[in-house]
Amino acid sequence: MKKEFVSLLSIMLILSIYGTPDSAQEKYDAFLFSFPFSGSHWLMYSITTITGKFWTRRTKAELAYHNFNLPVTEAPLLFHTHEVEQNRFKRPFHPEEDKIILLLRNYKEVFIRMVRPENVTSLLDSYEQHQNDEDKWPRNHTNKYFELLKIFDEIPNKNKCIVYYEDLIKDPAKIITEIVLFLNGSQEKLDEFLENLKLHQRKMIAFYEVSLSKGKDLFFHSKKVSTDTLIRFDNAIKKLHPHLFKKYLTRYETVTK
16 A cells, blocks of 8 residues: 555656646646657547547647637646656646546557657667666657556556557547547537548548558558567567556557468
């Protein structure tokens, strides 16, 4: 119990906000954590369209909402961030009360997309060289993937929801419905959105120009490296984060025939 309390306290210290008394009263329905290139723009667009509420993180997707003339209210629904420990929310984060959504995508897809295929080998070399000493890992953005996952793992189950990018792409109606219900959203607005799902997908893909896969290929980036390299990725992650891998990431392990 003491260990769990200290662990929870550490989360609160990492995520606490040192804002003004006025900002301390801000209220968000939930927080969205995601690693870059994980599909957050599509998820944000969907929730904003259904709820009519805005986001606090200034992104290109927010401009899309205006361009599409969506009915956006002043009150934010979610706070979205890629780097939890570096952001300053409008009020303290309470792991025992706040709702958390983690958007997770195949680590191989996002890492290859981020560092580029030609740099993957050197990244893996560094991971394997320091696999027993996390403090000596290569200090790049790939570390944020596991930092977010660690924080999410220690939050009480009743307050969190994990969304896998691949499930969102394969069955958007099912996943978006689950998220809206998790956020206590309007069933009527949800039904209206789902009736025009294809139109919304085309709008978001057309706007988010930096997308390379366009949501059509779940292994778009992985195909740019060898199978042996993908297996090296899996083995490195299993050694570096055995608990997280077993609990959240086994679905991404490369299967060879």
